[in-house]
Amino acid sequence: MTTRPDTTPAADPDSRIDADVAVVGGGAAGLSAATFVARYGLETTVFDGGKAAITQCAHVENYLGFPAGIAPDRLLELGRTQVETEGGQVVDERVTAVRPADSDGSEPDAFVVETTSGELIADRVVVAAAYDGEVLDPLADAVADTHADAEASDDADWSPPEPFVPTDGGRTEVPGLYVAGWMSDETVHQVAVSVGHGAQVGLALARDDMSERYWPAVGERYVDWVVHDGRYGGDGWDAHVDEWFEREMLPADGDLDQSLVERAREDLKAEFLGRCVTPEECSRRDRRGQRRLLDALDDDVIGAYVAETDIDPTEPTGGRSEESTAGPAGARPEGDR
Numbered sequence: 001m002t003t004r005p006d007t008t009p010a011a012d013p014d015s016r017i018d019a020d021v022a023v024v025g026g027g028a029a030g031l032s033a034a035t036f037v038a039r040y041g042l043e044t045t046v047f048d049g050g051k052a053a054i055t056q057c058a059h060v061e062n063y064l065g066f067p068a069g070i071a072p073d074r075l076l077e078l079g080r081t082q083v084e085t086e087g088g089q090v091v092d093e094r095v096t097a098v099r100p101a102d103s104d105g106s107e108p109d110a111f112v113v114e115t116t117s118g119e120l121i122a123d124r125v126v127v128a129a130a131y132d133g134e135v136l137d138p139l140a141d142a143v144a145d146t147h148a149d150a151e152a153s154d155d156a157d158w159s160p161p162e163p164f165v166p167t168d169g170g171r172t173e174v175p176g177l178y179v180a181g182w183m184s185d186e187t188v189h190q191v192a193v194s195v196g197h198g199a200q201v202g203l204a205l206a207r208d209d210m211s212e213r214y215w216p217a218v219g220e221r222y223v224d225w226v227v228h229d230g231r232y233g234g235d236g237w238d239a240h241v242d243e244w245f246e247r248e249m250l251p252a253d254g255d256l257d258q259s260l261v262e263r264a265r266e267d268l269k270a271e272f273l274g275r276c277v278t279p280e281e282c283s284r285r286d287r288r289g290q291r292r293l294l295d296a297l298d299d300d301v302i303g304a305y306v307a308e309t310d311i312d313p314t315e316p317t318g319g320r321s322e323e324s325t326a327g328p329a330g331a332r333p334e335g336d337r
Contacts (some may be wrong), residue, residue: 002271003210003222003264003301007072009123010043014135016101019045022113022122023206024095024135027052028191029181029198030091030128031079036202037126038088039224042209045122046083047115049094050132052076053182075191078296085292093117098125098177099138111176123176124209126201128194129163130182136165143172143179170201171208178205214264215256217249222270225275228282232272241269 023034040046045238053059054072061069079301080090093115101110103119113120126137138142143165164185170178180188180201181194203224211219245265250256279284294302 001263002269002274003214003218004271005209005213005303016121017110018120018121019043019122020046020124022046022098022111022120022125024098024113024125024127024294025050025129025132025181026076026090027054027128027181027194027200028052028079029187029194029201030126031076031083032195033126033128033178033180033202034083034088034090034198034200034203035079035086036085036199036224037205038083038204040206040209040222042124042206044083044088045120046080046088046090047095047113048080048114048127049088049092053130053189053273057080057191060191062190072191074250074296078293082298091095095129095135097133097138098127100291101332103145109176110265112331124178124205126178126180126205127169127183127200128180128201131165139174139177142174144175150237166327170197171204171205213269214260217251218264218268220250226277227275229278232276237262241265241272 008020009015009022020042021044022045023030023037023044026046030046030048034044034046052072053336054076055073059069060066060075062070063075066075083090095115097114099112099114101112109123111125111292113122115124119177119318122200127336130134135305164183165172165179167179167184167186168263170184172179178201180198182189187193187197201220206335207219207222209219210222242265245268249268250261250263
């Protein structure tokens with residue numbers, strides 16, 4: 001066991017929930033949020049039938065990790081692949097409305113996501129669709145939404161309305177409803193910022209889920225990373241964690257069920273230990289990651305690169321010759337100019 005969910009509402013055959021998390025919008029923020037919640041262990045569905053704000057950009061030139069930039073469509077393709085790799089699904093359907101699953105609309109414990117082809121009931125919803133702000137109309141009063149329709153425009157004088165949906169780490173006034181990216185008043189219209197905000201929202205949602213299953217102090221400790229083998233564990237580690245747990249995790253009033261306390265203690269230990277990755281596994285993941293990037297590249301670009309850099313495909317590391325790597329710092333192969 002770890003602190004991640006071993007069962008969820010969507011996995012319960014007797015539950016009305018179709019998806020633990022529905023993400024409205026398959027742009028940069030939506031895919032980023034979906035990656036985090038899918039990795040956390042929630043059944044996640046991304047609705048990608050609307051218009052992503054990133055498509056207004058001709059070429060993304062300031063996203064860390066792409067020194068010569070990347071085409072928006074290619075970046076989104078990589079994002080969709082990442083969501084699916086983590087167990088989420090991306091569907092090509094446009095959402096028309098998000099409304100409470102209960103008729104009175106107060107404190108909804110689930111949401112109906114209406115699409116062009118049907119409905120889905122989700123336990124939680126992340127809306128990341130700046131150009132489809134009307135999907136929140138059924139909840140407009142509850143979220144204090146002053147976000148007018150942000151339609152794409154060729155008018156050079158057009159600018160988005162302010163403010164957008166008020167949020168706190170992506171959380172809205174409606175429990176279980178989150179807003180990510182440009183729709184939120186916490187961010188600005190930049191791809192890298194939207195990706196970061198999507199990650200923050202996904203993390204907030206995961207922490208909220210953990211807080212409900214344990215208590216808030218435990219939920220706020222959730223992060224999504226792995227560490228080098230040996231970072232956790234070893235002599236005295238259990239005692240050290242016990243001391244930290246008693247000092248940092250338990251509320252001052254001590255008003256918690258003891259069986260829940262012990263379960264949280266052991267689950268946290270298992271979570272820490274589960275983050276440790278051996279050097280061999282690090283190498284395997286690095287190589288797998290490089291190959292997944294290659295899947296998104298055009299074959300002619302890969303072929304030209306191999307020819308220009310004199311790569312020996314039989315070498316595990318690519319086998320570049322000294323001549324192929326020599327040259328002034330920042331120089332690019334001829335074919336990339």
